[in-house]
Each structure stands twice: as structure tokens, then as C-alpha cells.
Amino acid sequence: MKRYPRVQFRKRLRELKEEVEEMGQVTLKAQKNAMEILVNFDEEKMKSVKDAGKNIDIMNFELExxxxxxIAAEQPVAKDLRFIEACIKVGSHLxxxxSLAVNIANVAEDVKDEKLPKRPVEDLTHMSNIVQMMVSKGLYSFLDQNMNLARDLRQDDDKVDDLFDQSLTxxxxxxxxxxxxxxxxVYLLFVARFLERTADRAVSIGDRTIFMMTCEKP
Known part of the structure; x- marks a missing residue:
């Protein structure tokens, strides 16, 4: 019987992890849909992205x-406390x-009747593919506590920065x-900036993962 509260505590931590993963899946889908409707506008996907924006607010509030x-009930310490704090930070980043995906979707809606220049759209699509990979990598570096994935994100971010410069050109x-x-x-400039900021958030998740595991800043 004495072990029961600890079993419950571990269960609550697992539930936090599941909530973060669910938020991550919502994030990945929203970003994918946002970029798809920039190229081929679709009302249903537009609604999906906007709904994701509303749902993620509720999910983040519940996670916090x-x-x-x-924290109040269990008074966790050391690695457990760092994990809970990291959940709050990761949820905020997601x-x-x-929100950035919703911004891209709003741009897509504004330019849906325009014939967008081919090369910039190709650049943004390539940039988006890397950013989506970074978001996934950041999410699972945290969920799996994988520091190799977390450390890779800074190199990935350099690629995004190069593509950002190329897109502007x-x-x-x-x-x-x-x-x-x-x-x-000019709206495409905004999309490039939104993607670049998303990549920065993925790096921040990786950095938080490293700090959670080592107590050291990357």
C-alpha cells in the first residue's frame, strides 16, 4: 500500500507525456495542411487549421x-520536476x-486567387518539409528523451536559415x-518568416530536452 501513491504519480507523468504527444500531432497536421493549401487552396483543410488553432489553446491550458x-500535490524534485516544467514549455512552443500555421493558412486564403511565382513557392515547400521534420524531431527528442535528435536540430536550423535567405532572394x-x-x-515573405520562426521553436524544444536530461544549457 505504501507504494501506491508513487504508482499514481508515475501514471500522472505518463498522462502528461501522452498529452504532449497529442498536441504534437495536432501541430504537425496543422502545419502540413497550412502549406498544402498555400499551393492548392482547400476550404476543408482551411477549416481544419483554424480548428486546430482553437483546440490547441484548450489543450495547452489543460496541460498547464x-x-x-x-506540482502542488506531489511536490516533485530533480528530474521529475524538470520533466513537468519541460511539458509546460514544450506545450507553449507547440x-x-x-498559431504560425494558422498565419500561413490566412495567407493562403488571401492569395488563393493569385498565380504565385513558381520558384518562391518551390523554395517555401522545400523549407516547409525541413521545418516539419524538425518539429517531429523536436517532439520525439522530448518524448523519447533522445539527446542525439535534440542536438541535430541546430544543424537542421542552419539549413532552414539558408533556405530563408534563398527564399527572400x-x-x-x-x-x-x-x-x-x-x-x-509580399505575403510569401511572411510565410518564409513564419516557417523560420517555427524552426526556432523546434530548436527550443530540443534545447529544453537537453536541459531536462542534463541540467546543462546546450
Whole structure:
């Protein structure tokens, strides 16, 4: 009987992990759909992304509430406390990533009737593929406590930064080549920035994972 409270505590920690994973899946789907509708607009996927934005707010609130409840009731220390704190931070990053996906979806809605320049769209698609991989890698580095995955994220981020610069160059070039495209091509600059910020959030999840496991900043 004396061990029962500890068993319950471990169960509550596993439930936190499951909640973070669920938030991660919502995030990955929202980002994927947001980029797909930039290329081929789809009302149903647009609604899905906006719904994700609403749902992730609720999920993050519930995650934070559960974390605070565990801290108050169990008074965890050391690695357990760091894990709970990390859940709060990771949840916040995932929430922000979904907000950025909603921003991309809003851009897609604004430019859905325009013929977007081919090369910048290709750049953004390539950039998005890497960013989605980074989000997945960041999520599972945390869930699996895998420091190798977490450390890889900084190199991945360098690739995203290079693609961001390339995107800016090609978008600017397309504006000079077709002055009529300026009014909507500028929206693609926003998409590049939203993707770059999402990548930064993935790196932050990796950094938090490393700190959780080692108490050292990367």
C-alpha cells in the first residue's frame, strides 16, 4: 500500500507525456495542411487549421493546469520536476507553432486567387518539409528523451536559415520581374518568416530536452 501513491504519480507523468504527444500531432497536421493549401487552396483543410488553432489553446491550458496540479500535490524534485516544467514549455512552443500555421493558412486564403511565382513557392515547400521534420524531431527528442535528435536540430536550423535567405532572394527577384505580383508576393515573405520562426521553436524544444536530461544549457 505504501507504494501506491508513487504508482499514481508515475501514471500522472505518463498522462502528461501522452498529452504532449497529442498536441504534437495536432501541430504537425496543422502545419502540413497550412502549406498544402498555400499551393492548392482547400476550404476543408482551411477549416481544419483554424480548428486546430482553437483546440490547441484548450489543450495547452489543460496541460498547464494538470502540470500545476501535479506540482502542488506531489511536490516533485530533480528530474521529475524538470520533466513537468519541460511539458509546460514544450506545450507553449507547440501552441505557438499552431498559431504560425494558422498565419500561413490566412495567407493562403488571401492569395488563393493569385498565380504565385513558381520558384518562391518551390523554395517555401522545400523549407516547409525541413521545418516539419524538425518539429517531429523536436517532439520525439522530448518524448523519447533522445539527446542525439535534440542536438541535430541546430544543424537542421542552419539549413532552414539558408533556405530563408534563398527564399527572400527569389521572392524579391520575382517582384522585380513582374511588378503586378508585388501586391501578393509580399505575403510569401511572411510565410518564409513564419516557417523560420517555427524552426526556432523546434530548436527550443530540443534545447529544453537537453536541459531536462542534463541540467546543462546546450
Amino acid at each position: 493546469r494538470r502540470c500545476m496540479g501535479i 501552441k505557438r507553432m499552431v 527569389n521572392i524579391t527577384k520575382s517582384m522585380f520581374e513582374d511588378k503586378d505580383s508585388i501586391s501578393y508576393s
